[in-house]
Amino acid sequence: xxxxxxxxxxxxxxxxxxxxxxxxxxxxxxxxxxxxxxxxxxxxxxxxxxxxxxxxxxxxxxxxxxxxxxxxxxxxxxxxxxxxxxxxxxxxxxxxxxxxxxxxxxxxxxxxxxxxxxxxxxxxxxxxxxxxxxxxxxxxxxxxxxxxxxxxxxxxxxxxxxxxxxxxxxxxxxxxxxxxxxxxxxxxxxxxxxxxxxxxxxxxxxxxxxxxxxxxxxxxxxxxxxxxxxxxxxxxxxxxxxxx
Numbered sequence: 001x002x003x004x005x006x007x008x009x010x011x012x013x014x015x016x017x018x019x020x021x022x023x024x025x026x027x028x029x030x031x032x033x034x035x036x037x038x039x040x041x042x043x044x045x046x047x048x049x050x051x052x053x054x055x056x057x058x059x060x061x062x063x064x065x066x067x068x069x070x071x072x073x074x075x076x077x078x079x080x081x082x083x084x085x086x087x088x089x090x091x092x093x094x095x096x097x098x099x100x101x102x103x104x105x106x107x108x109x110x111x112x113x114x115x116x117x118x119x120x121x122x123x124x125x126x127x128x129x130x131x132x133x134x135x136x137x138x139x140x141x142x143x144x145x146x147x148x149x150x151x152x153x154x155x156x157x158x159x160x161x162x163x164x165x166x167x168x169x170x171x172x173x174x175x176x177x178x179x180x181x182x183x184x185x186x187x188x189x190x191x192x193x194x195x196x197x198x199x200x201x202x203x204x205x206x207x208x209x210x211x212x213x214x215x216x217x218x219x220x221x222x223x224x225x226x227x228x229x230x231x232x233x234x235x236x237x238x239x240x241x242x243x244x
Contacts, residue, residue: 020229037186039182041183043067046156056205059207062109084224087224106244128198153178220242
C-alpha cells in the first residue's frame with residue numbers, strides 16, 4: 001500500500017503545473033487583484049415576435065434568463081481554487097467542476113451535435129452582415145471582424161410594428177449574436193462579438209444542430225485557466241454560469 005501511495009504521489013507531483021498561480025501570490029498585497037469581466041447582459045426580454053425564431057434556433061431558454069448581478073469577489077475566490085491541470089476546483093472538502101449537465105440544465109443550450117467552429121476571417125464582412133442582418137456597421141470599411149453590442153441592440157431593439165418575416169429573422173440573429181458575445185462566450189478584452197459566429201446562424205432551423213453548450217464550457221475552462229495567472233486582470237467566459 002505504501003508503494004502504491006508513493007507512485008500516486010509522484011504521478012500527482014508531475015501533474016501539477018510549475019507555472020505561477022494566483023493562489024501562490026494571494027498573501028502578497030502587491031499581487032492581489034479582484035478580477036473583472038467585460039460582459040454585456042441583456043436586461044430585458046426580447047420582443048415577443050422574436051421568440052419563435054429564438055426557440056427554433058435553440059436559444060429560447062437562455063434568452064429568458066433574468067439578469068444576474070455578478071459578484072467578482074466570489075468569482076475571484078473560485079479562480080484561486082481552479083487547477084488548470086485537472087480543470088477542477090480544489091476545495092478543503094474535495095474537488096468539483098462545471099459540467100455539460102450544468103450547461104444544459106441552467107442555460108438550456110444543446111450539448112450534442114456539431115462543433116461550433118468555422119472561419120475567422122472574411123473577405124467581405126460587409127456583404128455577410130447585409131445578407132444575414134439586413135444592415136452593416138462597416139460604413140464602407142473594407143475589413144472588420146466584430147460587431148459592437150451597441151450596434152446589435154439598435155438592430156433588434158427598434159423593430160417596427162410592421163416588420164416583415166425577413167426583418168424579424170435578421171433581428172433574431174442580432175439578438176443571438178449579442179447573447180453569444182455578451183453573455184455566453186464573451187471576450188475579456190473588448191465590447192464586441194466576433195463575426196465568426198454569424199455564418200452559423202444563416203439557417204435558423206439548423207442552429208440548434210451545433211453543440212453550443214460544449215463551446216460555452218470550453219471557453220469558460222480556457223478563461224479560468226488563463227485567469228490563474230497573477231498578471232491577468234480580466235476574465236471572459238460565461239460568468240453567470242460559473243457563479244451559479
